Amino acid sequence: MDAEDKGHRHGNFPNYYNFHPPQNRLLILEQCGLMTYIRRGLVIGADDDSKLGDDGSKLTLPRKKARLDIAACAAAVGETCSIAVKDDIIYYCDLGCNEGDLTIAMALSLRKAVHHNKKQTVRCLGLDIDSKLIERASNKFSCKGVDDKEKEEFMPVFKDCNLCSGDAHNNACSSFFADSTKTHQEIIPRKMFSLTTIFSTTMWIHINSGDDGLTKFLERACGWTKKYLLIEPQHSGCYRKANVRLRKMKRPEIDVSAERLKMRNQIENEIEKVVTGCGFRRVKIDLEADEQVDDVRTAWNRTLQLYERTEIDED
Numbered sequence: 101m102d103a104e105d106k107g108h109r110h111g112n113f114p115n116y117y118n119f120h121p122p123q124n125r126l127l128i129l130e131q132c133g134l135m136t137y138i139r140r141g142l143v144i145g146a147d148d149d150s151k152l153g154d155d156g157s158k159l160t161l162p163r164k165k166a167r168l169d170i171a172a173c174a175a176a177v178g179e180t181c182s183i184a185v186k187d188d189i190i191y192y193c194d195l196g197c198n199e200g201d202l203t204i205a206m207a208l209s210l211r212k213a214v215h216h217n218k219k220q221t222v223r224c225l226g227l228d229i230d231s232k233l234i235e236r237a238s239n240k241f242s243c244k245g246v247d248d249k250e251k252e253e254f255m256p257v258f259k260d261c262n263l264c265s266g267d268a269h270n271n272a273c274s275s276f277f278a279d280s281t282k283t284h285q286e287i288i289p290r291k292m293f294s295l296t297t298i299f300s301t302t303m304w305i306h307i308n309s310g311d312d313g314l315t316k317f318l319e320r321a322c323g324w325t326k327k328y329l330l331i332e333p334q335h336s337g338c339y340r341k342a343n344v345r346l347r348k349m350k351r352p353e354i355d356v357s358a359e360r361l362k363m364r365n366q367i368e369n370e371i372e373k374v375v376t377g378c379g380f381r382r383v384k385i386d387l388e389a390d391e392q393v394d395d396v397r398t399a400w401n402r403t404l405q406l407y408e409r410t411e412i413d414e415d
């Protein structure tokens with residue numbers, strides 16, 4: 101990575117959360133019911149928390165802030181979860197975690213719900229290509245918001261890892277589980293994480309490793325995920341803008357043409373094809389008039405796609 105790119109080649113922006121506070125995305129996830137849906141699927145006793153916010157209180161929703169119309173949008177929480185068994189440890193993995201603010205906000209949202217039942221714990225792993233960001237994440241969050249008694253239970257792990265490399269990705273996940281469970285873990289994708297998130301990272305992997313690299317990355321992420329996969333892909337227009345920024349900085353551009361990146365024009369659909377091909381279904385959102393939509397969009401026009409594994413785990 102070249103510092104002169106200032107994050108515009110890999111998305112490794114420093115101070116990212118000064119501009120994109122984690123609460124932006126958490127609120128939308130709460131508003132549309134996707135966070136509730138995830139908690140219901142993972143947290144013991146979370147079946148009645150449809151109105152709970154991440155601090156366990158009732159949510160007051162600033163409707164105008166988000167593009168989403170909360171009145172018209174309640175998640176399909178009536179649908180039965182395909183996998184009913186809830187694990188004692190909720191393993192959460194955030195791929196492309198930057199400085200970890202959103203990772204920790206997501207993990208805390210799960211952990212606070214878990215706290216009501218005391219029967220479960222949350223453990224989380226954040227991976228990012230930029231070792232400086234990982235160092236900042238580790239310094240910021242190794243103990244933050246967690247008292248001593250709970251430190252061991254929750255201690256988040258942040259590791260630098262180039263997710264374009266299958267070996268690096270698989271090694272990072274395997275060693276996380278080896279350390280967590282104090283057992284030897286095979287370095288092959290296994291359905292281990294209850295929840296995996298990929299927020300605004302697919303484009304960087306796509307432009308740097310092509311269609312094949314993105315497909316293999318998504319397949320690996322699916323392979324490591326036991327239950328839910330939440331993806332916020334950058335849409336096609338973001339690719340062009342990334343190059344415009346490089347051009348303005350007089351840095352070498354990246355070939356983001358449709359000839360090289362055949363998945364780009366329909367990137368959201370292409371990602372869905374790969375993930376559903378790996379044994380997941382897209383969680384739909386119910387509109388009031390019995391209409392279903394796939395897309396929850398952020399205020400900056402990116403979709404938040406939630407997938408749920410449909411195969412019963414036979415491992």
Ligand SMILES: C[S@@+](CC[C@H](N)C(=O)[O-])C[C@H]1O[C@@H](n2cnc3c(N)ncnc32)[C@H](O)[C@@H]1O
Binds near residue numbers: 111112197199228299
């Ligand atoms: C735009 S930031 C998004 C950060 C965070 N996921 C969020 O949405 O708040 C993209 C992140 O992906 C990371 N990234 C890009 N390419 C990567 C790769 N090949 N392996 C691991 N991380 C990568 C960048 O370093 C950066 O932190």
